[in-house]
Amino acid sequence: MTDSAPGGDRGPTRIPSFAGWLALALGVLVVLGVLATRFVAAEHTLYHADQVAYWEFSRGLAAQLGSEPWVAAQGVAWSVAHADLNLLPALPVAASMLAVGDSRAAYVATVMAIYGLAVVAMLLGAVRWGSPDGFRPPAWTAIAATLAAVLLFPALWRPVFLGYLGLGGVALGLVIFTLYFRADPATVPWQQLVLIGFLIAMVALFRRWYGFWAVAFCAILVLDLVWRLWGGRPSHRRDLWQAARAPLIVGAATGATLALLAAPLIVDRLAPGYAQEFAAYARSAGLAGGVNELVGEFGLLPLALGVAAAAFLAWHRSTRRIGTLVPLQMVVTYVLMVRLQGHGPHHWYLYLAGALFLVGLAVVRWVSRLVTTRARAATAVAMVGIGLVVMGGVHAEWLRPVADLMGPLVPQHRVRPLRRQDIAEVQRLLAFLDEHIARREGYIYVLGSTGTLSDQSLAFANRSLGTAYRSPASILQSAHVDRRDGFPRMLLEATYVVVPQPTQTGMIAREQQVVVIPTNSFVRGENLARAFRRLPVEFLLEGDVRVWVFERERNITADEVAELSASLRSVYPDRPDIWRP
Numbered sequence: 001m002t003d004s005a006p007g008g009d010r011g012p013t014r015i016p017s018f019a020g021w022l023a024l025a026l027g028v029l030v031v032l033g034v035l036a037t038r039f040v041a042a043e044h045t046l047y048h049a050d051q052v053a054y055w056e057f058s059r060g061l062a063a064q065l066g067s068e069p070w071v072a073a074q075g076v077a078w079s080v081a082h083a084d085l086n087l088l089p090a091l092p093v094a095a096s097m098l099a100v101g102d103s104r105a106a107y108v109a110t111v112m113a114i115y116g117l118a119v120v121a122m123l124l125g126a127v128r129w130g131s132p133d134g135f136r137p138p139a140w141t142a143i144a145a146t147l148a149a150v151l152l153f154p155a156l157w158r159p160v161f162l163g164y165l166g167l168g169g170v171a172l173g174l175v176i177f178t179l180y181f182r183a184d185p186a187t188v189p190w191q192q193l194v195l196i197g198f199l200i201a202m203v204a205l206f207r208r209w210y211g212f213w214a215v216a217f218c219a220i221l222v223l224d225l226v227w228r229l230w231g232g233r234p235s236h237r238r239d240l241w242q243a244a245r246a247p248l249i250v251g252a253a254t255g256a257t258l259a260l261l262a263a264p265l266i267v268d269r270l271a272p273g274y275a276q277e278f279a280a281y282a283r284s285a286g287l288a289g290g291v292n293e294l295v296g297e298f299g300l301l302p303l304a305l306g307v308a309a310a311a312f313l314a315w316h317r318s319t320r321r322i323g324t325l326v327p328l329q330m331v332v333t334y335v336l337m338v339r340l341q342g343h344g345p346h347h348w349y350l351y352l353a354g355a356l357f358l359v360g361l362a363v364v365r366w367v368s369r370l371v372t373t374r375a376r377a378a379t380a381v382a383m384v385g386i387g388l389v390v391m392g393g394v395h396a397e398w399l400r401p402v403a404d405l406m407g408p409l410v411p412q413h414r415v416r417p418l419r420r421q422d423i424a425e426v427q428r429l430l431a432f433l434d435e436h437i438a439r440r441e442g443y444i445y446v447l448g449s450t451g452t453l454s455d456q457s458l459a460f461a462n463r464s465l466g467t468a469y470r471s472p473a474s475i476l477q478s479a480h481v482d483r484r485d486g487f488p489r490m491l492l493e494a495t496y497v498v499v500p501q502p503t504q505t506g507m508i509a510r511e512q513q514v515v516v517i518p519t520n521s522f523v524r525g526e527n528l529a530r531a532f533r534r535l536p537v538e539f540l541l542e543g544d545v546r547v548w549v550f551e552r553e554r555n556i557t558a559d560e561v562a563e564l565s566a567s568l569r570s571v572y573p574d575r576p577d578i579w580r581p
Contacts (some may be wrong), residue, residue, distance in 0.1 A: 028147065033112045037397060039161050040105040042417035045465040046426065047464045048457035050346065051163040055089055058110075058165075059102040061087055061094035081262045084208045089165050104351045104463075111165045116157070118171035119356075120150060122178070127409055130178040133318035136363045143540055144315075144380035145364035146150050149356045151387025154394035155348045156356075173213060173353025181322050185224065185246035193246055197253025204254075205262055211269070211338065213350050216332035217253070220325045221247040227321075231420045242300065277484040281341035290338065296347055299410040302390060307357050309362030322361065335367040359509040386544030422542045423465065426523075429539045429547060430461060433471035433496065436551065437537075442495020444471060445488075447519045448504035449480040449512060452545050458498070481507070481512040486577040487568065488514045492561065497522060497532060497550045502547065510571075514578065517567045522550055528562035531556045 045057070064072040079086035087094075093110050100106045110564060127149075137145075160167055163579035172193040176199050179192055204214035230241045258266050268274060293302065293568040314323030331353045337343070337350060363383055372378045393403025393410045403410050420426070433444060455478040457464075462472050476494060491497070499522045505512040522529040532550035539547040561581055569579035 003364070006357065014566045028151070029203070032116060033109050035196035036108045036112050036161055039417050040108050043104075043419065044423055044462060045379045045418035046421045046423075046451075046457040046461055047163060048454050048460070050450055052456060052460045052463070053085060055087075055104060055107045055163055055167050055462070057087055058090040058097055058107055060456075060469055061090050062097040062102055063093055066098050072470075077261075080205055080265075082264050084265070086205065088202075089206055089384060092168075093165060103449065106161065106293075108160060109451040111167065112160050114163060115167040115171060116160070119156065119167060119174065120146060122171045122174035123356050123360050124356055125150060126174050126178040127364050130182045130361060131365070132182055132358070133186070134319070135365065135368075138367050141364050141367050141380065144384060145360050148363055148380070148387045149360040151384065151391045152305065152359060153298065153352055153355060154391050154411055154413075154415075155297055155345075156352055157391075158394065158413060159346040159349070161415050162345055162369055162453050165212075166207050166346040166349045169203055170349050170356070171556040172206065174357060175199055175219065176203070177326065177353060177357045181326075185228070185470070186242045188246060190245070190249055193249040197250040197255075198257050200250065200254045201257035201261070204258065205265075207346075209341075209347055209350065212333050212336040212340075213255070213329075215336060216329045218251060219332050220329045221250060223328065224325060225320065227311045229307075264378045273483070274302045275340055276292065277481065278341045279483060280507040283495075287349060287513055291394075293343065295408050296412040297343075297409065299390060299412075301386070301406075301409040302355075302411075309358040310365065311364045316365075319361065319365070322334070323358070326354045326358055351375055351537070375415075409443045411472060420542055422540070425539050425541055426458075426461065427465070427467070427469075427547075429498075430458070430467070430469040430471055430474075431541075432535075432549065433474075433498075434469055436496060436549075437471050440495065440551075441551070442474070443490075443493050444475045444496045444498060445494035446475060446478055446498045446499050447522070449515050450506040450540050450544055451479070453482075453498070453500045453504050453547065454478070454506075473549075474574060480512060482511055482514050482572065482578050483512060483575070487579060488518055489566070490557060490581060491518060491528070492581065495552050499523065499548050499550060500541070501546045503549070512570060513571050517571075518564065521567075522548075527567070528560040529557045530560060 004438045042110070061072055061075070064075065076087040080088050092114050093107065096110045096114060097106060100110060116222060123145045124142060127145050128137065156167065156170065176196055179196050179199075180188075185193075186542055200214050202216060225247050227246055298306075310323050310327045312323070313319040316323075333350050337347065341347075347388070363380075367376050367379050367383075370379060389402065389406075390410050391401040393406065394413055395415050397416070400414065403414075437444075444458075446453065446458055448454045449458065455475050459469065459472050461473040462469055476490040478490065479488035501519075501523060503509075503516055503519045505515055509516055518528075521527050522532070522534075528548070531554050532552050535549045535551055539548065541547055565579045565581060572578040
């Protein structure tokens with residue numbers, strides 16, 4: 001398409017067509033999908049914790065959907081109502097895996113395709129139709145702004161490469177922002193407000209930590225109401241209802257949805273001791289540490305552009321609510337999050353719906369304000385170019401020197417395939433366990449809670465490595481977090497215990513005494529460890545972690561269990577669930 005350039009432009013400038021920009025945006029997703037597939041193919045590691053959880057959930061759900069779809073649907077509904085780690089995010093992925101297979105590469109590529117496409121589509125919709133003043137930018141401008149935003153924040157894609165699927169919550173957040181901010185809340189149809197409430201509830205259920213996002217959004221609904229009441233000063237009851245209807249209807253719809261779908265889970269989350277279960281995940285780095293973490297995750301350049309976008313939107317009357325309330329929602333979300341736990345790679349999704357919404361709207365409005373076609377095209381291309389540099393620094397090895405040269409201006413993370421150098425030793429350990437399981441069947445308990453060694457990493461070793469060891473099927477679920485898991489009861493059922501040295505705690509050690517105290521017991525030969533003998537083979541894993549295997553020789557006595565219980569009770573005298581077998 002061509003535009004005649006006003007304002008002294010010397011001639012027509014050709015701008016890429018809508019189809020061209022759309023093809024470019026879809027091309028980025030295809031490239032990311034290919035990169036993800038190649039990334040997985042290059043990995044040689046043991047997956048653990050969240051890296052493997054939803055892969056296994058999706059795989060199991062896919063198998064059940066293929067054979068017993070009604071039972072699978074009941075399982076999803078039950079998990080939403082009762083489980084912190086539910087099957088809702090896995091459902092669309094599992095349905096797709098019926099066609100593409102259940103390999104790690106298929107899983108990662110499916111998450112990228114389904115949720116990545118959803119994020120891009122929802123952001124494009126927000127940029128094109130989300131302005132409250134009816135502003136509708138040209139399609140090519142909207143696609144360019146969308147593309148620039150999704151490239152500018154590699155934190156969108158990094159967790160997918162690591163096996164997380166929280167990306168879907170970003171798409172839901174973008175829909176909510178668009179529906180709420182595209183018009184005056186007093187004029188939004190009640191059906192749309194009910195839809196917003198339903199979507200907020202779905203965000204809260206999508207992953208546990210998205211609950212912070214949902215609570216923060218409800219908080220800005222209240223702030224928006226205060227803002228409106230202060231500015232409008234309603235004098236009649238009808239005016240007051242018009243001002244208050246949005247938060248009331250949205251709040252009622254959110255509460256009704258949660259009560260209908262997940263009443264037992266919500267009751268559990270509102271219980272006084274629920275937050276204590278996550279004390280082990282807390283990371284208090286102070287204000288300076290928090291700032292450093294933000295800079296390392298996003299980079300100064302994307303952060304600065306995000307702040308500039310918010311300021312630009314707040315400066316103009318028509319977008320002032322967006323430029324003010326969306327950043328406030330992000331800040332409230334952050335405060336709620338850090339009060340309970342630190343951030344893993346996937347937790348940064350909490351802020352990306354807001355960041356994309358702000359940057360996308362600001363870019364498209366800024367570009368559209370430029371006088372000449374040539375200036376608009378050049379600005380759009382420049383923003384996409386900046387995004388490519390930021391994204392490339394994180395994901396492309398050949399751009400690493402450029403990213404390193406830019407330092408804190410760009411994210412400090414480098415997404416590279418995980419390759420453990422001790423896989424041969426891990427396989428020797430599994431073969432050793434296989435030999436003993438064949439000689440004397442029994443269960444295996446793993447005293448470890450890190451990526452180096454844990455019950456999860458060994459239990460899913462066959463899935464990670466494409467092997468067929470027998471022993472992973474005999475690995476018991478270990479207790480990791482004191483206030484969440486309680487007394488390590490499965491340890492009493494073990495015939496074999498895998499013990500690392502030094503002790504493998506991946507969180508705050510004082511909150512993982514159910515790992516620390518039993519590990520020390522085996523190292524020192526105390527309490528229930530006296531019923532076991534150490535087998536005469538040692539294994540050396542990454543990080544100079546020595547691993548021994550203990551085999552039970554006799555029954556564990558009540559006195560030995562009582563000694564272990566007493567050690568745990570000395571740490572948690574008021575928590576019998578932690579020290580009582």
